[in-house]
Amino acid sequence: MLDLQEDWDDEGASPIAEATWTVATDFLRRQAGVYWRYHETVLPAPSITPGSDGSVDIHWKTDRFELLVNIGKGPRFLAGFYGDDYGHSKIKGDLGPVSELAYLPLISCLINKTPGL
Numbered sequence: 001m002l003d004l005q006e007d008w009d010d011e012g013a014s015p016i017a018e019a020t021w022t023v024a025t026d027f028l029r030r031q032a033g034v035y036w037r038y039h040e041t042v043l044p045a046p047s048i049t050p051g052s053d054g055s056v057d058i059h060w061k062t063d064r065f066e067l068l069v070n071i072g073k074g075p076r077f078l079a080g081f082y083g084d085d086y087g088h089s090k091i092k093g094d095l096g097p098v099s100e101l102a103y104l105p106l107i108s109c110l111i112n113k114t115p116g117l
Contacts, residue, residue: 031108067082067107
């Protein structure tokens, strides 16, 4: 992903900066640790893909739910999310700067609706 050049999608997409990649993978690593503490099980593996604006998408899609967390490019690295549990509820919103969210049980709450957020 870090090797992508300007216009990598032939539609003007921005490359992924190393800082954005580092923030996104660090966020995911920390969320996996929080998920383990709450559930004593491994966080389902997401796909990680580049956004055309230089952001990074972390995307879970299972037969029970879909969850997309987008980590925006710097300098603030704002995060947004979209979730769907296929029939009961859909959620969408902004999470704010990733640096303020890393140790909250966000993924756990969004996937399992665990209290505590």
